[in-house]
Amino acid sequence: MKNIRLSLPSHPRFLSVIRMAISQVAGGMRFKEEEVKNIALAVDEACTNVIKHAYDDKHNKRIILTATVERDRLVVTIRDFGKKTNPKSFESRPLKEVRPGGLGLYFIKKIMDEVKYDISSKLGTTLRLVKKCR
Amino acid sequence: MQIKERSQKDVVIVDLTGEVDFYNSSKVRERFINLVKQKRKAILINLGEVTYIDSSGLATLIELMQKLNGYGGKLKLIGLNQSVRNIFEVSKLTEIFSIYQEEQEALKAF
Numbered sequence: 001m002k003n004i005r006l007s008l009p010s011h012p013r014f015l016s017v018i019r020m021a022i023s024q025v026a027g028g029m030r031f032k033e034e035e036v037k038n039i040a041l042a043v044d045e046a047c048t049n050v051i052k053h054a055y056d057d058k059h060n061k062r063i064i065l066t067a068t069v070e071r072d073r074l075v076v077t078i079r080d081f082g083k084k085t086n087p088k089s090f091e092s093r094p095l096k097e098v099r100p101g102g103l104g105l106y107f108i109k110k111i112m113d114e115v116k117y118d119i120s121s122k123l124g125t126t127l128r129l130v131k132k133c134r
Numbered sequence: 135m136q137i138k139e140r141s142q143k144d145v146v147i148v149d150l151t152g153e154v155d156f157y158n159s160s161k162v163r164e165r166f167i168n169l170v171k172q173k174r175k176a177i178l179i180n181l182g183e184v185t186y187i188d189s190s191g192l193a194t195l196i197e198l199m200q201k202l203n204g205y206g207g208k209l210k211l212i213g214l215n216q217s218v219r220n221i222f223e224v225s226k227l228t229e230i231f232s233i234y235q236e237e238q239e240a241l242k243a244f
Contacts, residue, residue, distance in 0.1 A: 012157035019186070037186075037217050038224070044188055048156040103189035103225055110224055 002028060002069040010051045010080075011059040018065060019044050025067040026074055030133040039074065039131050042111040045104035046078050046127055054082030054125060073113075073132045081124035085117050137165050145176040145244055147237070151183040154191035162191065166198040175207040176244045180237065182213025187221055199231065208232075210240045 004021055008014045019040040026036045047063055055061045064079040109115055114130035135152035146169055154162060169177055179195065181187070199209045210232045214222060222228045234240035 012155070015155050015157055015188075016153060034217070034220055037220070041186075041188060041221065044155065048188065048190065051156070101193055103192055106225065107189060107221075 004065075004067050006065045008063050008065065009059060010055045010061040010063050010082075012048070012051060014063075015044050015047060018047050021065070022067055022076065025069065026131070029069060029074060031074075031131070035131070038107075038111045039076075042108045042129060042131075043076055043078070045107050046129065049104055050078060050080045050082065050125075050127075054080040054085065056083070058082075073130055076129040076131075078127045078129070079124065080126075083124075084119045085125045085127075135161070137162060139165070142178075142241055145178050145241055146174050147178045147180060149180045149183065153186040154184060154194075155186065155188045156190040159188075159190040159194050163194045163197070166194055166201075170198070170201045173205060173207075175202075175205075177202065177207065178210050178212060178237070178240055178244075180212050181218055182215070184218055185215070187218055189225075192221070192225065192227060195231070196227075208244055210234060210243065212237055212240045 002025065004025055006018070006021055008017065022043045023036055023040045026039045031039065047065070050063055051057060051059070061080070061082060066077045068075045108129070111131070112129045113132050114128065116128045118126040118128065135150070135154055135158045138149045140147050140149070148165065150162065177198070195211070202209050212234045214233060219228070222231070222233070232243070234243065
């Protein structure tokens with residue numbers, strides 16, 4: 001069984017658990033070591049965004065994470081039940097604009113092959129991230 | 135994650151250890167803000183024992199650099215391992231920070 005489903009509180013202390021779980025799944029695929037670390041970073045950043053933005057730093061909400069191994073790719077979904085993501089906020093900041101915030105989304109987009117927000121549910125957002133094995 | 139401070143003449147050296155993420159980066163920020171309040175002019179951050187850093191950890195470093203620049207202070211980084219360096223490279227922060235491999239080399243450059 002290669003796939004996982006985790007239901008975790010929206011507390012930042014669980015980010016390390018998320019990184020570890022994703023690394024275990026991606027590590028069993030044909031990704032290079034550096035790619036595995038990058039995937040864990042992208043998923044960490046996405047979950048951090050959920051805590052910060054969807055849940056306004058409330059730590060008693062729920063994040064549901066799934067990681068599914070398909071033939072040549074890893075599919076990760078991150079489901080929250082908080083404030084819907086504003087499509088206008090999907091843009092990461094330009095790198096030449098040096099300031100403390102806004103790098104998380106840049107990492108997610110740079111690292112993953114597909115980044116798709118589904119806001120069709122009544123409550124919250126499902127983010128789907130795909131990384132292909134090369 | 136651990137933060138330790140030591141001094142080498144006028145330079146404050148901050149040794150960070152472990153994983154720096156959204157959970158603990160506020161603790162790192164607090165220490166940095168404290169150094170800024172003291173108007174320390176030369177700060178060296180040793181990332182040699184940092185195994186992971188996310189965007190919130192990077193944000194604390196960017197903020198520290200900008201605050202130091204505001205009063206003519208200098209920030210240097212040392213000891214980035216391959217995976218941390220990779221994160222700096224992906225975000226092009228290697229072009230913004232003064233990064234050295236060895237402590238002595240960085241100290242001489244202040």
